[in-house]
Amino acid sequence: MSSVAFVLIAVLTLAAALAAATLQKLMHATLSFALTFVGVAALFFLLGAEFVGLVLVFVYIGAVAVLVVFTILLTRRDVGKDRGVNWGGAFLAVAMFGGLTWAILKTQSVAIAAPHIRALTVRRIGEALMTSYVWPLQCVGLLLTAALIGALVLVMEEKR
Amino acid sequence: MTSTLQVVLIVSAALFSTGLLAALSRRHAIFILIGIEMMLGAANLNFIAFWRFSPQSQPPTGIMIAIFSIAIAAAEAAVGLALVIAVYRHYRTTNVDHLDQLKG
Amino acid sequence: MSRWIIDHLWLIPAVPFAASLAILSLPNGRHKGAAALAIAGQIAALVLSFFAFLSTLQVSGFRAVQNFTWFTFGDHALRLGWVLDPLAAVMLMMITLVGLCIFIFSTGYMAGDRNFVRFFAYLSFFSGAMLGLVLSNSLLLLFICWELVGLASYLLIGFWIERPSAASAAKKAFITTRIGDMGLFLGLLWLYGRSGTLLFYDGGNGCLESAGLAMLGASAMSIALLIFCGAVGKSGQFPLHVWLPDAMEGPTPVSALIHAATMVAAGVFLVARVYPIFSLGAIDGVTSSLTVVVWIGVTTALMAALIAIAQADIKRILAYSTVSQLGLMMVSLGVGGVAAGMMHLLAHGFFKALLFLGAGSVIHGCHHEQDIRKMGGLRRLMPVTFATYAIGMMALSGVPLFFSGGWTKEEILHVTEHWPASRLPYYFLLAGVVLTALYMTRQIIYVFFGDRRSASRHAHESPRVMTMPLIVLSSCAILFSIVLTPAWPWLYGYLTNEPVHLEFARLIQPTLFLSLVLVGAGVAVGIWMYRKAGTKDRQRPADTDPLEFAQPQLFRFLENKMWIDELYARTVIAFSWMSARLSDWMDRHFWDRLVRGVGAIGQLFGTFTASVDERGINPGVDETTVGTRGLGRLMSAAHSGQIQTYLAVIAIGALALLLFYAWLA
Numbered sequence: 001m002s003s004v005a006f007v008l009i010a011v012l013t014l015a016a017a018l019a020a021a022t023l024q025k026l027m028h029a030t031l032s033f034a035l036t037f038v039g040v041a042a043l044f045f046l047l048g049a050e051f052v053g054l055v056l057v058f059v060y061i062g063a064v065a066v067l068v069v070f071t072i073l074l075t076r077r078d079v080g081k082d083r084g085v086n087w088g089g090a091f092l093a094v095a096m097f098g099g100l101t102w103a104i105l106k107t108q109s110v111a112i113a114a115p116h117i118r119a120l121t122v123r124r125i126g127e128a129l130m131t132s133y134v135w136p137l138q139c140v141g142l143l144l145t146a147a148l149i150g151a152l153v154l155v156m157e158e159k160r
Numbered sequence: 161m162t163s164t165l166q167v168v169l170i171v172s173a174a175l176f177s178t179g180l181l182a183a184l185s186r187r188h189a190i191f192i193l194i195g196i197e198m199m200l201g202a203a204n205l206n207f208i209a210f211w212r213f214s215p216q217s218q219p220p221t222g223i224m225i226a227i228f229s230i231a232i233a234a235a236e237a238a239v240g241l242a243l244v245i246a247v248y249r250h251y252r253t254t255n256v257d258h259l260d261q262l263k264g
Numbered sequence: 265m266s267r268w269i270i271d272h273l274w275l276i277p278a279v280p281f282a283a284s285l286a287i288l289s290l291p292n293g294r295h296k297g298a299a300a301l302a303i304a305g306q307i308a309a310l311v312l313s314f315f316a317f318l319s320t321l322q323v324s325g326f327r328a329v330q331n332f333t334w335f336t337f338g339d340h341a342l343r344l345g346w347v348l349d350p351l352a353a354v355m356l357m358m359i360t361l362v363g364l365c366i367f368i369f370s371t372g373y374m375a376g377d378r379n380f381v382r383f384f385a386y387l388s389f390f391s392g393a394m395l396g397l398v399l400s401n402s403l404l405l406l407f408i409c410w411e412l413v414g415l416a417s418y419l420l421i422g423f424w425i426e427r428p429s430a431a432s433a434a435k436k437a438f439i440t441t442r443i444g445d446m447g448l449f450l451g452l453l454w455l456y457g458r459s460g461t462l463l464f465y466d467g468g469n470g471c472l473e474s475a476g477l478a479m480l481g482a483s484a485m486s487i488a489l490l491i492f493c494g495a496v497g498k499s500g501q502f503p504l505h506v507w508l509p510d511a512m513e514g515p516t517p518v519s520a521l522i523h524a525a526t527m528v529a530a531g532v533f534l535v536a537r538v539y540p541i542f543s544l545g546a547i548d549g550v551t552s553s554l555t556v557v558v559w560i561g562v563t564t565a566l567m568a569a570l571i572a573i574a575q576a577d578i579k580r581i582l583a584y585s586t587v588s589q590l591g592l593m594m595v596s597l598g599v600g601g602v603a604a605g606m607m608h609l610l611a612h613g614f615f616k617a618l619l620f621l622g623a624g625s626v627i628h629g630c631h632h633e634q635d636i637r638k639m640g641g642l643r644r645l646m647p648v649t650f651a652t653y654a655i656g657m658m659a660l661s662g663v664p665l666f667f668s669g670g671w672t673k674e675e676i677l678h679v680t681e682h683w684p685a686s687r688l689p690y691y692f693l694l695a696g697v698v699l700t701a702l703y704m705t706r707q708i709i710y711v712f713f714g715d716r717r718s719a720s721r722h723a724h725e726s727p728r729v730m731t732m733p734l735i736v737l738s739s740c741a742i743l744f745s746i747v748l749t750p751a752w753p754w755l756y757g758y759l760t761n762e763p764v765h766l767e768f769a770r771l772i773q774p775t776l777f778l779s780l781v782l783v784g785a786g787v788a789v790g791i792w793m794y795r796k797a798g799t800k801d802r803q804r805p806a807d808t809d810p811l812e813f814a815q816p817q818l819f820r821f822l823e824n825k826m827w828i829d830e831l832y833a834r835t836v837i838a839f840s841w842m843s844a845r846l847s848d849w850m851d852r853h854f855w856d857r858l859v860r861g862v863g864a865i866g867q868l869f870g871t872f873t874a875s876v877d878e879r880g881i882n883p884g885v886d887e888t889t890v891g892t893r894g895l896g897r898l899m900s901a902a903h904s905g906q907i908q909t910y911l912a913v914i915a916i917g918a919l920a921l922l923l924f925y926a927w928l929a
Contacts, residue, residue, distance in 0.1 A: 040204075048212055056230060089185040150242070192907060256906065
């Protein structure tokens with residue numbers, strides 16, 4: 001794959017993520033969050049999992065980010081004062097990154113070149129979903145139903 | 161020289177760390193969820209990367225996992241957001257510093 | 265029939281026992297019922313004894329044994345048994361017959377007594393125990409009945425419980441015989457240890473049969489002497505004779521039954537029963553144990569006869585006479601004349617009971633006066649009593665021909681004369697015969713002859729219920745001599761299992777003349793000395809005994825029973841008192857303090873433990889609790905309630921795990 005595109009997209013993603021983590025204005029942070037996932041989806045495309053990337057776009061940006069916007073709008077009253085930079089958290093995040101990187105670089109088994117693969121068609125994914133993964137599919141359906149109902153219950157007005 | 165897989169993994173690690181940072185350092189409850197979503201996204205990236213660089217299997221296991229992971233993340237986000245709204249309604253605040261009823 | 269009675273020998277003692285229990289269940293006022301039960305029981309025992317006696321006549325050398333096991337322990341079994349042989353049979357007849365006469369007499373004598381019912385219960389109990397003693401085939405069973413008889417004696421001597429003298433006499437009797445019984449028990453244990461059995465006859469294995477005797481060896485003498493201790497106590501031999509005269513505190517029928525005819529005879533019976541042990545290893549019929557028996561008997565016979573001369577109580581004279589006669593019987597057994605001694609025992613049972621009952625009749629007639637110096641001239645006032653008493657006196661003195669006592673005494677003198685070891689007992693016995701005649705004559709003269717003194721002024725003959733037994737017994741005393749004469753020594757042959765034939769020539773023997781002479785001399789001296797007894801004679805005042813006037817010091821010595829009681833009081837009793845006081849002191853001051861000391865140690869331990877608990881353990885536990893709480897508080901501080909803190913901690917943990925895993929790989 002093209003390394004330039006890859007680098008660009010990677011940088012974009014990371015910058016957006018950083019913005020989402022640190023921006024003070026909530027709306028801006030939320031939109032950065034959505035942008036992050038655009039970048040991640042692009043990475044997926046680069047890696048050859050187009051379907052998953054699209055799913056990512058639909059779900060995360062189309063649903064989750066919108067939900068987050070709505071929630072921020074609904075819970076606007078308390079803004080609170082600025083907490084200041086959380087040095088502990090920053091340190092931990094850097095440590096986490098450092099540790100992960102060290103582990104990755106240390107591991108020899110991931111030092112491999114990209115093999116040639118055949119294209120991942122939706123057909124293949126559909127077949128897999130309906131045959132080998134039919135049970136997880138059903139379970140996820142159940143889970144989503146439960147989540148839907150649960151969320152509704154949680155936010156229902158207690159007007160009895 | 162690092163291979164592409166390693167690079168992708170490093171990117172995903174960075175994304176994970178940023179998600180962690182977001183979860184730890186924001187005071188609005190929503191942003192903990194945002195951080196968790198970012199961490200989940202990083203994990204998905206990992207899965208896809210490994211799928212890409214591994215011998216292909218029929219069915220494509222990595223893809224499957226990623227898909228299910230996204231679905232579950234969505235459900236979890238919905239419930240989490242509902243929770244935040246419920247908490248806001250009751251305590252009139254989303255500042256996690258004030259949500260310490262479980263202290264003890 | 266004989267089979268049945270042999271199989272049911274236990275009925276003979278059981279019937280009076282049962283009668284005793286039945287009487288005890290009666291309320292206190294039922295005199296007629298109590299008397300009826302007791303007499304019925306005694307008649308039943310008499311009938312059964314008669315049948316038993318008859319069955320022993322069938323075969324010569326009869327001996328039937330009925331053994332049973334009482335209990336087993338480990339490999340051993342404790343066996344008891346009943347035996348029926350001539351020795352037991354004659355005793356049975358005498359006890360039941362004399363007992364019956366005395367029971368009937370008592371209904372009259374004790375008529376006015378409040379505790380009539382209790383009296384007859386005790387009498388029946390005694391009767392059962394005595395019969396059991398006579399029939400027992402085991403030294404242990406004999407000992408059990410021996411003790412029961414002693415218990416009955418205690419209860420009956422102290423019958424008039426409101427009299428302190430009676431209570432202390434009962435106690436004295438029991439304790440003195442106890443000393444003898446200790447010897448008997450030790451002998452019993454030793455015998456059991458040596459021969460392994462206490463059964464007398466057990467098909468060849470009994471301790472009196474050759475197999476058992478062979479196991480005794482040299483210990484036979486000691487065992488015999490220990491058993492003799494029991495006989496000494498029970499039969500009132502010297503030195504344990506002191507209880508018998510005091511036992512006269514009991515009612516007169518009791519004295520007649522127990523202390524004349526039966527219980528005191530148990531000692532003599534015991535010696536006769538275990539005679540094979542005494543005579544084991546005899547040389548010429550002499551062994552060391554038998555020699556001891558002879559000398560103790562001689563001492564007793566002479567000593568008691570001497571004391572009897574100086575006594576003023578009618579019953580005391582008879583009591584000492586009993587002691588003397590028992591000594592005589594012991595001498596007879598000791599020199600080898602077992603049959604002679606037993607015959608005298610039987611005859612003595614009859615005429616001594618007769619004499620005691622006669623004395624009871626006299627006492628009753630003189631309104632419970634017992635001092636002979638206050639009586640006199642009762643010959644005309646109480647003729648039946650006088651006649652029977654005279655018969656009894658003549659039997660006791662040993663007037664031969666018609667009176668059973670004469671024949672038996674003659675027989676005893678005969679065997680004593682031929683004792684190889686020494687002639688001294690023979691001479692002493694001759695003196696005893698004279699003394700016996702002397703004191704009996706004295707008594708008769710004081711009581712029945714002469715002027716009526718204070719008590720006999722208002723005397724009257726006793727009722728028929730009391731005189732009938734007297735007549736019966738006196739008839740027995742005379743009739744008994746039929747089987748005793750040497751002309752036809754049926755009883756002798758029966759007891760010794762020898763053939764018997766009638767031979768008048770044997771009547772004429774030197775001993776017969778000798779005893780006639782001696783008795784005559786005694787009576788003559790007695791009449792001469794005491795013809796003016798009770799009346800004033802020259803310088804002698806009326807109430808002074810002629811002998812006392814003549815020899816005051818001798819009289820004083822004899823009157824005070826040779827000071828033996830006082831000697832015992834100063835030595836044995838004083839010693840007992842001292843040991844009792846010492847034990848009390850030890851117990852109070854030494855053992856008590858010791859026990860309390862041990863208790864104090866326990867208390868100390870308890871206090872120590874308590875303080876350890878209080879000071880050590882409690883604070884320790886408290887501190888632990890506080891520490892746990894502090895730790896808990898500390899740990900709960902980690903729960904800040906801040907979500908992001910929790911998340912941070914999780915992240916740290918995950919990182920650490922990751923690094924560790926990576927480092928491992």
